[in-house]
Amino acid sequence: MNVDPATGEVRSTQDAWADLRARAEAHRHTSPETPEAIDAELRAIEALGFEVADFYRVVLDEQYDAEKLFSAVKNRAIAKHSADRRPVAHVRALAEVDAADAYGDWLNKKAVVKHVDATIQALRSKHIGLQSSLRGVQAMIGRAYGRTS
Numbered sequence: 112m113n114v115d116p117a118t119g120e121v122r123s124t125q126d127a128w129a130d131l132r133a134r135a136e137a138h139r140h141t142s143p144e145t146p147e148a149i150d151a152e153l154r155a156i157e158a159l160g161f162e163v164a165d166f167y168r169v170v171l172d173e174q175y176d177a178e179k180l181f182s183a184v185k186n187r188a189i190a191k192h193s194a195d196r197r198p199v200a201h202v203r204a205l206a207e208v209d210a211a212d213a214y215g216d217w218l219n220k221k222a223v224v225k226h227v228d229a230t231i232q233a234l235r236s237k238h239i240g241l242q243s244s245l246r247g248v249q250a251m252i253g254r255a256y257g258r259t260s
Contacts (some may be wrong), residue, residue, distance in 0.1 A: 113126075138234065144248070146245060149244055156241070163230060170220065174221055185210040185213070
């Protein structure tokens, strides 16, 4: 279950991810230039990072549940098809066909988990870059006004 932190609205994982992804994407091409703008961007990225991290836990749980379901469906199908004394390769092939939907759902959830992880990494990189930029801007201001730190 995904709950919008601002409104309390319960949303689907897909809707919650679309919102978080769009908000993360908004930071991709920003390039604040003043210390105040850089600081505001850093704070926004930090807040978003915590939201994405919480969402990451939700999708990891969903991925795990989908994997368990796939395994259960496939094992039931193996048991069902084994009753007819078919060759093992044939039983496994039939079981995979029977479990195809559960397998697809699991793969989709794995893809979302990987995308969330990549987004966390991108936000982290942007945050580190902005921290470096802020230090550089502060150093330039310090030199321009005769301050040393």
